[in-house]
Amino acid sequence: MIKKSKKVKDYKLLTKTLPTLRYLDPNSVFIHLQNSRCKTYDMFVKEGDHVCFGQKIGVRHGGFFDQPVHATVSGTIGKITRKLHRTGRKVDVVEIKNDFLDTPHESVIDRTDDVIGKMTQAEMVEIIKDKSLVGLGGSGFPTYIKLGTKEKINTIIINAIECEPYLSSDYRLILEHPEDVITGLKYIMQALNVDQALIAIKAMKNSLYEVLTQVLEVRFPELNIQVVKLGDYYPQGWEVEMFEQALGIRIPPGELPTKYGVIGFNVSTAVGVFVAIKHNLPVTKRHFTITGDAIKFPQNIYVRVGTSVKELIDLCDGFIEGEKNVVVVMGGPMMGTSVTSTDVIVTKATTSVIILKDVEYKEEQCVRCGSCVYSCPTHLQPVQIMNAVKRNDKDVMKGLNANECIECGLCTYVCTSKIHVTEYVRKAKKLIG
Amino acid sequence: MPKIVRKTSPYLRRPKANVTRMMRDVFIALLPVTIFAIYKFGMAAVMIISVSILSMMAAEYIYYQLVDKLDDEKFKWKNKSFTLYNFSTITSGLIYALILPDATPWFVVMIGAVFGVVFGKLIFGGLGQNIFNPAALGRVFIVVSFGTLMTFDVDTVAGATPLGVINDDIFNLALLSDFSIMNLFTGMAIPGSIGEMSVILILIGGAYLALRTSFEVRIPIAFIGTVALLAGAVAIYKGISYEYVLFHVFSGGLIFGAIFMATDPITSPITMPGRIYFGFALGFLTFIIRIFGAYPEGVMFAILIMNMFVSSFDYYKWTNSKITRRQKIIFSIVILLSIAVTLVGVSYV
Incomplete structure (x- = not known):
């Protein structure tokens, strides 16, 4: 299989033709207060306060910008806990107990x-x-x-x-x-x-x-x-x-x-x-796909930001039976992050959750077929970077421009020997910083 | 409730891509040539092919059992590092058998096969690590060591191959009157190695590999193209007929070597431009050895010599996965220089 191959089997038929479900509101939403760019935050409200739909409840501080945090439902503020974010890290989240009224905040007005x-x-x-x-x-x-x-x-x-x-x-x-x-x-x-x-x-x-x-x-x-x-x-x-x-x-x-x-x-x-x-509203709901070959009923859902993925999986009737292990991916199956629990919150930037059967791919020796070199969209040489990582040769990693990699995952996808090349390139990027 | 496991992206793999498929395709592509060899040489071909494949497999099996023994591992009949399952050894064995002359004694076949697989592949760490093409290494080893035993036993023109005939007087096409281009193309009525006879069957195998994308089609094209180019330059310089070019292209296992041996991905460069330059270098060396060297045939030597330079084709400061403008200029200059070198050499012969 020595060729430039950029066609990836797309499996979109699972959900492409399904109209988006208007998802019933969750009992409580969790709004993340930290993300990969913003580590610190301030809250304008405290536990027990009533907040309105679209109200500003806090602010995240990033390196060179601040991000206001908005309530996506109306209700009462609950505790601050830690939950998984789409990046696979645990972040502080604040719970808002939904009163199912969606009372709009006074700032929410339509402009003509x-x-x-x-x-x-x-x-x-x-x-x-x-x-x-x-x-x-x-x-x-x-x-x-x-x-x-x-x-x-x-x-x-x-x-x-x-x-x-x-x-x-x-x-x-x-x-x-x-x-x-x-x-x-x-x-x-x-x-x-x-x-x-x-x-x-x-x-x-x-x-x-x-x-x-x-x-x-x-x-x-x-x-x-x-x-x-x-x-x-x-x-x-x-x-x-x-x-x-x-x-x-x-x-x-x-x-x-x-x-x-x-x-x-x-x-x-x-x-x-x-x-x-x-x-004059923040993003409070978004179109979301929940799909994969290990979920019973794949769906497109119009989902409230802050919903837990667990509830969405229950809405789709849960995992298929008979699977010992599944992989839960936030984002796409080529670049998304795998998380260890279904208790992940849907953030604004989460496009999908994909539940896949856990397939063990048997790695074979690299036969230097060159498919990864031919297919790389950034014209790198993934296999050479992999060999440099194996012998820890940082000059070569730099010389091969490993840090230009966009981690699209195509090198692993096309590999004839089923080697996880992308992981090596990621390691190279870390090593040369 | 299934367990949720953590993995890293991407989570999908290309369906139907694996090493076994690639190696098996080479094996299938060799079948027409093999059948023709058996049809033409009968039991001699069967003997050579079976001795070669069996001794390569046995050598590999024993080698891995010895390695396990040295590592103090428990003896197992099935060894995991052993690559018989993925056709790579069988394919090497078959290629090696097909480039031997039909009258090679069985023990010579065996020695070459064992030498080739052990020193060409296993010593370096097995499949994927080898520097030399095992088949070419085995073949060259027995040519150098047992040259006199490797005669051609076919009852046509006194057992001499076309390249052997012309080796004495390289520009006298009259010597070749016994070999028509058509016979060279179909493989009828000429002596030679058992699998290198029929150009048409080899090309069918190559077309199959190209359709299945199991080999790099640029290497054979660059290789054969370079030989044709240089032969054409010589033909024009010497004022001889265009048959000279066809004769060089169709004889002496050039096409077999270009399609089945030079394209072995493990022993060829990894980038697309690197592969083109590799094919060019192979063609140049083959032609130089053919017309100036002591041996009539240069494909095996060229492949082995260029195998050594693969890592310099892949050196990170020189490689690029696309052909740049600078590379184009340098490569054109190199092509012109190689033509010049060939013609200067020819004027002294």
Whole structure:
């Protein structure tokens, strides 16, 4: 199997055609107070206080920014405990006991189109910052920093590629709420003063193309937005790969796309922008996929941020019978994190949970077939990095640019000998820091 | 309630990709050639093939049992490090058998097979670690040690191979009047090693491997292309017919070596440009040995010599997984230089 192979079997049929369930509210939600970027936090409320839907209950302090924390239900504040975060680490979470009323906070007011039409970039950035919107595709990078860029932007691309196998939440989101996506994009275009935008989808997702072009034609004829079909391979959704395929610009590693006049947003982030600016709401609910080959009924669920994954698994009738071990993955099956318990909270940036049968792959000797070298999207030589790690040769790891690796996992996926190459490259990245 | 285990991403693997499949494909690709060899040489071919495969497997089995013994492990009939299950030894044995002349005595076959597998593969740590192609190493070892025993016993033109005939006077195509290009292509009525006869069957095997993506198609193309290029340059320089090029390409196991031996992934470079340069170097060396060397045939030597340089093709400061502009310029200069060197050499012969 010596070839460049970027096709990854996508298993999306499990959930692709299932309409999104409106999930019943949980009895209590858990809002995380720390994440990988923000280690410290302050609370504005204490145990026993009543909070409203969309109320600011605290703030997370990051290295160079603060992130407000919002209540996603109305109810009473409970204890601060520690729970697993999507990154696989335990973080402090605060419990909010749901009163099922969804009493909106006084800040939650709809803006009229006239008001929005007159907004400037600074005003929009301020709202986004206040609603602590982050990249919802999984990166969790604060959106206001991206939106507040001072560089001249020519093109905005909405990333609706969703190239990871199994995931279908973005697909359902566009199919069910195309107008929200386009309105969000319209606001982003207004903020950045850009008159050209693209929505990038996979070529095989023709239904999305039809939906988006129709909505664009009928409802938004004034906007210069095109839907582009990009390749059906993995990792097409990686920003650099997307820009290269859609615009022909290859962004060198370590440089920001804004320098080249392009900027990318995930499709869920665009909807987040829409919700924040139109309804003045933070992200309180999101489209979520719960799937995998070890769960009984895979589903797309519109889920409240802060719900425990355990409840979602129960909603899907639990694990299939007869499996001794399962793997629970937060995020996609190529790049997601495996967690050790189902008691994980759904955060804003969690796109999915995937429950897989535990398959032991038998590793064989590397036969130097070179599939990993051929397939690597960053043009590295994973097998050489692996050999350097085995003999602990840091010069070679640096010389082979191991730190440019995006950990997409393709080298492990294609390996003829089923060697976990990505893990070695990760080790190399750690070793050379 | 199943237990939740922790793993690291990615959690999926490519279905249907494994080492056994790759090695088995080489084995299947060799079958037409093997059947033709048995059809043409009868029991001699059966003997060579079975002795070679059996002695390689036995050598590997005994070697691993000895290693276990030295490590004070308990004796087990089934040894885990042993690679018989994944066809790699059988494939090596078959390739080795197919590049032998039909009259090779059984003990010579056995010595070469054991030497090849032990010193070409096992000494370095088994499958995946070897520097030399075991089949080529075994073959060269017996050529050097038992040269006089390796005669060709076919009742055509006094047992001489085309390359053997022309080795005395390398540009006299008249000597080759007994070997028509068509015969070289189909493998009928010419002597030679048992598996290298029929170019067409070898190409069928190669096409199968290419369809199954079980080998790197760039190596044989670069290899054969280089030989054709250099032969063409010589033909133009000397003013001889284009048949000279075809003769070089179709004879002496060039195509067999290029398709089944040079492409052994373990003993070839790992990057795409590296593989092209490797194929080029093989072609150059093969041609140089053929026209200037003492041996009529150069493919095995070229493969073994270039096997030694694989790690320098893979040296991290020189490799790149894409061909850069600079590499293109240097590579073109090297091609021109190699043509020049060949022609200067030819003008002295």
